[in-house]
Amino acid sequence: MQRTDVVIGIDGGGTHTRVIAADIEGNILAYCRKGSASAYRDSAAQHNVRSAIIEALESGGIEPGRVIGMAAGVAGYDSPEDLNWILPLTGVPELTCPRWHVNDALIAHYGALLAQPGIIVISGTGSIIIAINEDGRYLRNYDFHHYAASAARLLSYDTVFEVLAGHTNSSDELLVDRMLAHWNVAAVSELYMLASEGFDDDRKARDRRFGEFAPIVTEEAERGSSAAARVCGRAAEQIKTGIGLLASSFAQQTVPVAFIGSVANSRYFQSELRSLRKSGANKQYKVVTPQLPPEAGAILYALEQLGRPVTENIISRLQHSSKLPQ
Numbered sequence: 001m002q003r004t005d006v007v008i009g010i011d012g013g014g015t016h017t018r019v020i021a022a023d024i025e026g027n028i029l030a031y032c033r034k035g036s037a038s039a040y041r042d043s044a045a046q047h048n049v050r051s052a053i054i055e056a057l058e059s060g061g062i063e064p065g066r067v068i069g070m071a072a073g074v075a076g077y078d079s080p081e082d083l084n085w086i087l088p089l090t091g092v093p094e095l096t097c098p099r100w101h102v103n104d105a106l107i108a109h110y111g112a113l114l115a116q117p118g119i120i121v122i123s124g125t126g127s128i129i130i131a132i133n134e135d136g137r138y139l140r141n142y143d144f145h146h147y148a149a150s151a152a153r154l155l156s157y158d159t160v161f162e163v164l165a166g167h168t169n170s171s172d173e174l175l176v177d178r179m180l181a182h183w184n185v186a187a188v189s190e191l192y193m194l195a196s197e198g199f200d201d202d203r204k205a206r207d208r209r210f211g212e213f214a215p216i217v218t219e220e221a222e223r224g225s226s227a228a229a230r231v232c233g234r235a236a237e238q239i240k241t242g243i244g245l246l247a248s249s250f251a252q253q254t255v256p257v258a259f260i261g262s263v264a265n266s267r268y269f270q271s272e273l274r275s276l277r278k279s280g281a282n283k284q285y286k287v288v289t290p291q292l293p294p295e296a297g298a299i300l301y302a303l304e305q306l307g308r309p310v311t312e313n314i315i316s317r318l319q320h321s322s323k324l325p326q
Contacts, residue, residue, distance in 0.1 A: 003066055007306070008056070009298030010072035012037025012049055012089065013104055014125035018295040019052040020324065021060050021067075024303070026314030028321040030060030031295075038075045039085045041125075041204055049089040064094035071100045071302035073107030073294055075126055078142070100305050104294060105130045106138070111297025112258040112290035114315055115304065119246050120290075121239055123269070124261025125211065127151040129239065131246035139249055141242035148242045150235035152214035152263055153207045158234075159217045160210075162227040164192050172227045175220040182213050218266035229268075236272040239264075243276070247283040254284045260294075292318055293325075 006029065011018040017037040021030045034052040036042035049072075057064060074086050086101050105128045109120045119131045127150045129141040141148065149158070162168065163176055176188065183199075185191045200206040221228035247255045257276065263269055276285040292300075296318045300310050318324075 004068045006062055006066045006068065007299055007302040008053065008067055008070040009107070009295045009300075009302060010037075010049065010053070010070065010074075010090065011104060011107060011294035011298060012045075012072055012074040013294075014038045014041050014075040017048050017052050018293070019049075019056045020295045020299065021056050021062055022299050022318070024068075024308060026299075026311075026317035028318065028324060029062060030056040031324060032056040032059065036075075037089060040076050041207070045085075046089055050092055053090065053092050053095070064092075064096075067095055067097045069098050069100070069302045069306050070095065071102070071107065071298040071305065073102050073104035073298055073301075075104045077101060077103045098305070100302065102301070103128075105140070107297040107301055108260055108290075108294040109297065110300045111292035111294045112260060113256060113288070114291050115297075115300055115310060116256075117250065117252075118256035118258065118288070119243055120258045120260055121148075121243065121264055121273070122260045123148070123150040123235075123239065123264035124152060127154070127261075127263075129242040129246060131249060133249045134251055137249060139246050141245060144245050146238075146242055146245055148235060148238035150239055150263055150269075151211075153210040155217045155231055155235060155263065156210040156213040158231045159213075159228055160191070160195065162231060163188065164195055167230075168227050172220075172225045174223070175216070175225040175228055178216050178220070179213070182216065183209075214263060215266070218263065218268045222266075222268040222271075232268055233272070235263075236269060239273060240276070243285070244282070247285070250283065254286050256288045257285045258288050258290045260290055291315075296324065 005023050009020050017034045019032045022028045032052045032055045035048040037045050037049050039045045072090050090099050112120050117134045121129050127148050131139045217228050221232040274287050
């Protein structure tokens with residue numbers, strides 16, 4: 001009789017799809033990375049996810065019948081209607097196991113805090129703040145209609161607008177030079193003309209181009225550009241407000257907080273956000289290092305849905321697996 005001892009975890013992000021297959025003891029059997037899982041960002045999203053699942057099965061020598069569950073965290077899953085495009089992402093015909101689909105922030109939380117109470121801040125391709133409190137209540141800053149405009153593309157849009165509006169001084173010279181080079185123009189007046197025409201009719205291509213400029217924004221903020229620091233500072237304050245909103249749902253006085261994503265982990269934002277202090281707020285915060293990547297968090301979520309205990313041995317094997325990128 002064939003063994004049934006494998007679970008699949010999927011981190012379907014806006015930039016990449018990451019898939020791991022692990023046995024129920026936490027031993028990772030295969031890992032695969034492909035392109036975006038978001039239908040809003042990539043028209044090939046379904047192909048990306050399905051091919052990543054199939055490749056993981058093939059590279060791990062895993063027959064589909066061994067798989068007892070699959071959990072997928074998908075960027076852009078915000079309402080039941082989204083299942084219309086999300087369910088087909090994981091619809092590999094050979095797999096007949098149960099499938100669970102959640103927002104990618106939830107599996108990021110499971111991975112970062114090992115399914116324990118706390119708050120995670122995700123700021124990279126997208127931006128969201130989520131909490132799971134001591135009662136198991138799941139809350140997002142979105143639930144309050146709060147949004148921290150700290151996604152990479154939004155930082156870049158805001159910075160470009162500051163420059164085009166003339167809100168610059170001598171500290172911004174290198175920022176402006178790098179901005180002009182990024183958009184292949186020779187002067188701010190040319191960038192203004194490009195902006196007045198909408199930059200690019202293709203929204204996905206436009207957002208991708210802006211997202212690619214974000215590392216320059218955070219670098220120049222750290223170097224002292226007043227425009228970049230103003231933009232990044234606003235975003236950091238919005239993140240702090242979101243953390244405070246969610247922290248109020250906790251009974252404990254000290255709340256763990258982890259940061260995930262290229263923006264949140266840039267040197268400028270790390271300096272701003274790791275200085276979280278009580279300072280008149282209703283809680284204190286303990287900044288912690290994420291323990292596992294989101295795709296491993298999806299493995300923990302799948303095991304939980306299957307009613308299987310997540311032991312320290314399982315977590316240890318996931319943490320020390322050579323098959324996960326370090």
